[in-house]
Amino acid sequence: MQVAVSIRNAVKRYGATTALDGVSLDISDNAFFTLLGPSGCGKTTLLRMIAGFEEITEGEILLFGQNIAALEPHLRPVNTVFQNYALFPHMSVIDNVAFGLKMKGVDTVSRRTRAGRMLELVHLSSLADRLPSQLSGGQQQRVALARALAPEPRVLLLDEPLSALDLKLRQAMRVELKQLQEETGITFLFVTHDQEEALTMSDRIAVMSHGRVQQVGTGREIYETPHNRFVAEFIGETNLIDVEVTHAAGGRADVLLPSGQTLSCSSATAATGRHALSIRPERVTISPDGELSAIVQRVVYLGCDLQLLTQLDGGSEFAVRVQNASRTKVPEPGTQIRLKLEEGAARLLAD
Numbered sequence: 001m002q003v004a005v006s007i008r009n010a011v012k013r014y015g016a017t018t019a020l021d022g023v024s025l026d027i028s029d030n031a032f033f034t035l036l037g038p039s040g041c042g043k044t045t046l047l048r049m050i051a052g053f054e055e056i057t058e059g060e061i062l063l064f065g066q067n068i069a070a071l072e073p074h075l076r077p078v079n080t081v082f083q084n085y086a087l088f089p090h091m092s093v094i095d096n097v098a099f100g101l102k103m104k105g106v107d108t109v110s111r112r113t114r115a116g117r118m119l120e121l122v123h124l125s126s127l128a129d130r131l132p133s134q135l136s137g138g139q140q141q142r143v144a145l146a147r148a149l150a151p152e153p154r155v156l157l158l159d160e161p162l163s164a165l166d167l168k169l170r171q172a173m174r175v176e177l178k179q180l181q182e183e184t185g186i187t188f189l190f191v192t193h194d195q196e197e198a199l200t201m202s203d204r205i206a207v208m209s210h211g212r213v214q215q216v217g218t219g220r221e222i223y224e225t226p227h228n229r230f231v232a233e234f235i236g237e238t239n240l241i242d243v244e245v246t247h248a249a250g251g252r253a254d255v256l257l258p259s260g261q262t263l264s265c266s267s268a269t270a271a272t273g274r275h276a277l278s279i280r281p282e283r284v285t286i287s288p289d290g291e292l293s294a295i296v297q298r299v300v301y302l303g304c305d306l307q308l309l310t311q312l313d314g315g316s317e318f319a320v321r322v323q324n325a326s327r328t329k330v331p332e333p334g335t336q337i338r339l340k341l342e343e344g345a346a347r348l349l350a351d
Contacts, residue, residue, distance in 0.1 A: 011058035037208035116148035258314030265346035283345035290338035
């Protein structure tokens with residue numbers, strides 16, 4: 001598959017501060033790719049460098065094989081959707097959508113036809129003559145998307161465009177964004193700190209921290225086989241247990257738990273010594289033949305499931321998620337229970 005965006009050892013410095021530290025990524029054409037990480041990790045800086053709003057300090061950024069370092073932002077085959085939408089308040093919806101085409105010198109008939117098609121795509125044709133102030137937040141977001149798509153960019157950059165919406169609307173827009181990407185065939189590069197957004201929409205995800213890429217993969221790969229402690233903790237909920245690795249090879253490891261018990265698990269490292277073991281709470285069940293012994297400390301009702309906060313033999317805190325049903329027998333705090341791990345639930349992290 002053709003590579004739309006290739007980032008090679010990209011570095012961005014602001015004086016003594018390094019915002020990006022040797023980032024390398026290949027983003028396939030016609031993909032929904034997400035940069036995921038906490039505030040200050042460098043994801044928006046990288047997006048702005050691709051758009052041309054920030055200069056690269058070192059390295060290269062290529063769009064479809066072309067080094068774009070010398071190209072002005074308006075000459076790059078990309079468009080950006082910002083957090084605040086940046087709609088022109090005095091222009092109608094259709095004029096907002098057609099604005100980019102007007103700047104490119106497209107004639108009036110052609111640009112209104114194209115803008116009309118974009119409004120159909122985002123289901124806003126009936127609101128074409130309204131002003132932005134007469135629209136809801138979700139509708140304004142759709143207008144911003146239609147305006148960015150109208151010039152037919154080869155790559156669409158989206159800088160946390162759902163952050164200003166309420167929860168229900170964000171959930172609905174996630175589905176619409178993914179459908180829009182599939183319908184247009186345009187490469188979407190999406191920036192977010194919201195793991196659920198990333199998992200819902202993305203073909204591939206790059207998890208970032210402190211200006212570096214920690215792991216790249218599908219949502220399933222990153223969630224189920226995290227490479228390090230940061231990824232395991234940032235994506236979803238997990239139990240981390242400090243263990244002593246006695247043997248590691250071929251993607252497997254034998255570890256010694258704080259209780260003195262040994263356990264075999266999958267591994268992201270071939271190194272022995274002290275490492276963290278990651279176990280997702282939903283991949284554990286209460287069973288009399290379970291490998292781990294624990295005491296229930298607290299039971300938390302979460303609606304569709306229950307969270308059991310326990311303490312393992314050896315002192316490690318350990319959370320368990322069990323589905324909530326009328327027939328679920330919930331152990332009381334203070335109860336001694338045994339916990340059974342699903343096959344492949346335990347994973348040794350690289351660092």
